Amino acid sequence: MSGHGEPIPMMSRKGGALTGVAQVPGDKSISHRALILGALSVGETKITGLLEGQDVLDTAKAMRAFGATVTREGEGAWTVQGVGVGGFKEPEDVIDCGNSGTGVRLIMGCMATSPITATFTGDASLRKRPMGRVTDPIALFGAKSVGREGGRLPMTVIGAANPLPVRYTTPMASAQVKSAALLAGLNAPGQTVVIEKEATRDHTERMLRGFGAEISTQKTDEGYVITLTGQPELKGQTVSVPRDPSSAAFPVCAALIVPGSDILVPGVSQNPTRNGLFTTLVEMGADITFENPREEGGEPVADLRVRYSNLHGIEVPPARAASMIDEYPVLSVLAANATGTTVMKGVHELRVKESDRIDAMARGLEACGVSIEEDSDTFIVHGLGAGNVPGGATCKTHIDHRIAMSFLILGLISKQPISVDDGSPIATSFPIFEDLMTGLGAQIERTA
Template sequence: MSARPDHRFFVAPGGSLRGYLRVPGDKSISHRAIMLASLAEGQTQISGFLEGADSLATLAAFRAMGVPIEGPKDGEVIVEGVGMQGLQAPSGPLDMGNSGTAMRLLAGLLAGQRFPATLIGDESLSRRPMRRVVEPLTQMGACIQASPSGTAPLLIEPTDALHGIEYRLPMASAQVKSCLMLAGLYAQGETCIHEPEPTRDHTERMLTAFGYPVRRQGLKVCLTGGGRLRSCRLQIPTDISSAAFFLVGASIAPGSDLLLEEVGINPTRVGVINLLRAMGADIELLDRRMAGGEPVADIRVKAAPLHGIEIPAHQVPLAIDEFPALFIAAACAQGETVLRGAAELRVKESDRIQVMADGLNRLGIKAESLADGIRIQGGQFGSATADQAIDAHGDHRIAMSFAIAALRAQGPIEIRDCANVETSFPGFAQLAARAGLGIEEQRQ
């Protein structure tokens, strides 16, 4: 049950997306910026910070551990780093809200501290699997305990010393990789993580920006504990995961011509672009450049006829957060789209495979959920209102994806349980309306 099940989107059918948009700052990078800036020596100035509930939870956690932080104000944050050993014991549990990234990364960072800490989250986060970080951290010598079901709360006690390990990820996960890297900062010796497939490398890039040596060789990343972080200036690009809804919307809505400004195009995050292009989308990357160690570009997208595809396995980790939006594109494509190898989607903020399949079927699209993916037959969206409204199950990406679906619907779409959109995309409805989506919010 959501804390605010009466927060709904009402979206009129049809329309197109046009003009210029700037989506919020990248959530993944915003989390990491606060964490590493807090551990650095000196003042770090951050611009483009995402002022959404998830990243604000990370900011609040470090304030609770004694880090002086000014802001955020219009995306600007100033962090007075306390150094690797300068964090203080919080007075109570650290509440990560809805953010799995914050909880898993902080578990690694806190495993090396000299004080106890407890990580808690909301009802949704408290159902998400945490053994994937608890087990390797325990191998490193951490004293960490999850609930009997392997979920939050996470109880972390001080340990005599962490030691580096060589760890092979059983499944591609940037969160687990980053968790172990942050623990590795405090470990004796070298920590090496082997990935089965490339995942987002924001932690590696940001550690390098803060002057911490990271060694990368193919799918292996290593670092040695005991180093120092030096303060710097960080410009956070806008979030490709947030841009994804508009990339899909402009691709499926006739007459659309949209420019998205300064979007992060990290090679480990561009699966949504690769897959949309494979489906026939008209997407152009303009003015490629670097911002804060991350590649960015302005992205122009125009409406284009799409066709179904078999999604390549190597693209799955590169688009794992964008699949709800991509399922909407698949529903508007000619023919069949099949995704496999994405069981991770079942343990996100919701079971995104089943919830998306249920919603698509409700709208008249043939969608079959598979154990590790989905099969979608392109068709025509109908309508969903009142008792037949789409249930987002408190999942921000589900809510925004079905809002975009209205661009190709025969009737209005009502989506309930949308409050958590604020975790990643504050102001989504207003920005989408400015681009041409007929969306209204109801908050009570």
């Protein structure tokens, strides 16, 4: 699949039980960061398990444009010869980050404190997403940014020649914003302090520490206070990328709602800042066991055994949103097949993802016969019970991989097949989705 070519209409329908082993791809968040920190290090970084989706491949191309040598050695195996902190060269052309908000925001951060200029763009979806949330903090370091109205791409960032360390409180729960500020702080003298009121995914902090940065996190009355000492010499590392919990969510949720299903999803990250979905599923009555817990690449992982379950609606607390923000679309699919009502609060960040994910899921669920309620920060799904969703609709994906996959999962248990207008964006995060799901027994096919 290609997230940048012609649309790929797809359809899913009810079939038999899902069985087997689901080897989901490497974690997208960690894959981005491994390439970026490898490029900012001295020496060679060896990466295994890298997600080879389009988003990550676009980040690899960007690191080459800034002067790093990035080489694919085999499936999921990559090496990066870094240029060191402050060693980025000025790219000769525009940096196209495709569909990746993570990629563009982190890269803006890590070049913002070097005396170079770079222009960033992306696909139609990325060009609609707000970049002010990153350009505001990097301006405190001395960087300047010029973009389209509303702080949108294409955007040119002029890095600070004499950067200053900052103390910055993130205005929203966003790992991208926090990470951009920390990466900018790498090439600023002294200590950069980033404060977040709610804990977000901490892959950047873990990986910075692994590459040799001096970084600490303290819980205080202000929130989580992260202190980074600038201008370290990062050294190349060996990084083993765990499997992505956001990708694992799709086969896991499918198995929970398709009768008779029993699957194993090995090696999934159990980072506590990422596992909110699994906590929520267990509260809904999901039969999930976490087997063989261990650590890989500095991240906790486990093998997930998932069996069909009768689910019931719950209220998901807003404090959990940051740890499962990408999983709400597929959670709403489970909610539609649960008994009772599921209330999801604190989900305003879904409005500014690859699409307005609340609106996209709401309209698609309504078209499939599911009653919903929504406001700017809340999404409510009134469950119809297992297997009672009428389906039969063609749902718009809005160039959003998670919307496409979520409705294809819903079609596996709805009374009538469900189609999506474009499955091509799936390649940005989960290029083997189609093959993996059909290998488990799912009835998913292309219709053009």
